Amino acid sequence: xxxxxxxxxxxxxxxxxxxxxxxxxxxxxxxxxxxxxxxxxxxxxxxxxxxxxxxxxxxxxxxxxxxxxxxxxxxxxxxxxxxxxxxxxxxxxxxxxxxxxxxxxxxxxxxxxxxxxxxxxxxxxxxxxxxxxxxxxxxxxxxxxxxxxxxxxxxxxxxxxxxxxxx
Amino acid sequence: xxxxxxxxxxxxxxxxxxxxxxxxxxxxxxxxxxxxxxxxxxxxxxxxxxxxxxxxxxxxxxxxxxxxxxxxxxxxxxxxxxxxxxxxxxxxxxxxxxxxxxxxxxxxxxxxxxxxxxxxxxxxxxxxxxxxxxxxxxxxxxxxxxxxxxxxxxxxxxxxxxxxxxxxxxxxxxxxxxxxxxxxxxxxxxxxxxxxxxxx
Numbered sequence: 444x445x446x447x448x449x450x451x452x453x454x455x456x457x458x459x460x461x462x463x464x465x466x467x468x469x470x471x472x473x474x475x476x477x478x479x480x481x482x483x484x485x486x487x488x489x490x491x492x493x494x495x496x497x498x499x500x501x502x503x504x505x506x507x508x509x510x511x512x513x514x515x516x517x518x519x520x521x522x523x524x525x526x527x528x529x530x531x532x533x534x535x536x537x538x539x540x541x542x543x544x545x546x547x548x549x550x551x552x553x554x555x556x557x558x559x560x561x562x563x564x565x566x567x568x569x570x571x572x573x574x575x576x577x578x579x580x581x582x583x584x585x586x587x588x589x590x591x592x593x594x595x596x597x598x599x600x601x602x603x604x605x606x607x608x609x610x
Numbered sequence: 611x612x613x614x615x616x617x618x619x620x621x622x623x624x625x626x627x628x629x630x631x632x633x634x635x636x637x638x639x640x641x642x643x644x645x646x647x648x649x650x651x652x653x654x655x656x657x658x659x660x661x662x663x664x665x666x667x668x669x670x671x672x673x674x675x676x677x678x679x680x681x682x683x684x685x686x687x688x689x690x691x692x693x694x695x696x697x698x699x700x701x702x703x704x705x706x707x708x709x710x711x712x713x714x715x716x717x718x719x720x721x722x723x724x725x726x727x728x729x730x731x732x733x734x735x736x737x738x739x740x741x742x743x744x745x746x747x748x749x750x751x752x753x754x755x756x757x758x759x760x761x762x763x764x765x766x767x768x769x770x771x772x773x774x775x776x777x778x779x780x781x782x783x784x785x786x787x788x789x790x791x792x793x794x795x796x797x798x799x800x801x802x803x804x805x806x807x808x809x810x
Binding site (some may be wrong): 578586592596606 | 690691693694697700701705707724725726727728729733734735736770771773774
């Protein structure tokens, strides 16, 4: 295991003048980066040794007490040499639900970004094969948004009916 | 004439209609297509394995291609992405064919009342026998197959057009004989027997 790097210094030297909100929970570091600088920040972190993207996911903060932004996109990073982890968060609001893709930085972001799009409708620009991952292509809604009803909008009943007389 | 032949040949020759003979053969040689998507599939495997031994009822030959099967056992929840697959498999099965909906999820969606889970496969497919339970025990599946055999012996040669024209129920009898007797005694009047048009 190699020494862990001081990611705070790395980000502050690469992104001078950008408001970064650092916090810590049970010795896990978290940083909030503005959406405009997210690609720059992720590339700087990859160059500083965070070589694995563990997960990309999102949170819909609609009706969340005290929330100021609608969507929170979360990147979980890991340095496989030192075991160091970092959580990078960024915030998005409608109607501008666009982020630069992390695919050029980590190839592993491929399906993760497609899943976030599938469930939340957040578009990652620059992704080479950007379409739904889990749901059928004809599906129109984004089911993990809080304003989507749990039982759906009738998509599960929208199929032809085969009767005994026809089959 | 039948009596004379019976006298001469005894139990060695039976006279019957070809429909009845074909239905009898079909009922005792079901080839299931296991459409197992969840824990009900484990019970289905258990039913086919040595302890419960489905082959006693002539339906142990599970085939994973629908073109060789005549009984589809849908065991487990079916999501909306799976419905086109399920329907295509059903359409590929040669007639006559039957369908068992096994377990709460296949029958009604069960506890999975979400946007993606179909609330009962009978919304999109014809189902002959429903099995309740979560998951049902192998005995219940065996009972369902025995009920289906009874149904097949009555309706085995229906084609789709004849099925559309039918007006009488063709599943297993709604009451067992003892239940019928009990109801008659309790009510003190004669209940009408369900009128079937037996092919055999």
